[in-house]
Amino acid sequence: MIGSLDVVLLVLSVVCAVAAVQVRDLLASVVLLAAFSLFMCLLWTELGAVDVAFTEAAVGAGVTTVLFVITVYKTDRVSRD
Amino acid sequence: MGLIEGAAGQLNTVGYIVLMMIGIYAMTGKSNLVKKLVGMNIFQWSIILFVVSLSAKRDASIPIVLDGHGGGAAPVLDAAQYANPLPQVLMLTAIVVGVAITGVALALLLRIHRQFGTLEENELLERLDASSGS
Numbered sequence: 158m159i160g161s162l163d164v165v166l167l168v169l170s171v172v173c174a175v176a177a178v179q180v181r182d183l184l185a186s187v188v189l190l191a192a193f194s195l196f197m198c199l200l201w202t203e204l205g206a207v208d209v210a211f212t213e214a215a216v217g218a219g220v221t222t223v224l225f226v227i228t229v230y231k232t233d234r235v236s237r238d
Numbered sequence: 239m240g241l242i243e244g245a246a247g248q249l250n251t252v253g254y255i256v257l258m259m260i261g262i263y264a265m266t267g268k269s270n271l272v273k274k275l276v277g278m279n280i281f282q283w284s285i286i287l288f289v290v291s292l293s294a295k296r297d298a299s300i301p302i303v304l305d306g307h308g309g310g311a312a313p314v315l316d317a318a319q320y321a322n323p324l325p326q327v328l329m330l331t332a333i334v335v336g337v338a339i340t341g342v343a344l345a346l347l348l349r350i351h352r353q354f355g356t357l358e359e360n361e362l363l364e365r366l367d368a369s370s371g372s
Contacts, residue, residue: 160249167253174257174280178264183272190276197283204250204294205301205321209286212330216337221279228344229272232351236270237358 162203170196181236187225194218250291257284269359271350275343282336286329293322301326 170193177189194217201210257280264277301323303315351357354365 163249171256174260177276204290206290206326207300209326209329212333220337221340224341224344238268
């Protein structure tokens, strides 16, 4: 049961990472990076590392996303590749 | 309990290698600087995933003592029942340091965009050549 949950979370995080790298809209890339971070947070709860999980949810998915969104808002939104 | 033979050993090994390849591709193959930073974040989390996977054990609980409040004497702990807390705490530090690195890098990107008006690497190099040549 836990093994299948591990597979699902790993596949979802890899899909989010590939989409965040490939998409051209930088705001969409940042939001996909936040979703990737959330799946990693769930993966660490499943691995038994609860302190890493809630630090990741607060700092990784929260503060990093806010900093990225501010930067994308102040600079160009569309990437060439 | 071997090095990789944790709770989800093989699976997480495959996962972190794939994530690391995605991060390296984004850092080297993409020309937009924000994309490179996104790749750096993915690379960082893949390494954190590797170290946290080392701390996991089969049929183990989270590293909090189960009957810590019972009785006067200290309870006898079986270390195999709990996940190893040392790699988790080290990676806690790594997450916070990573956010600080990301913040400094984004401040540098804002400065670069204010001076050169672009965040694409090839245009940036052309403008650097033009400004140094003239």
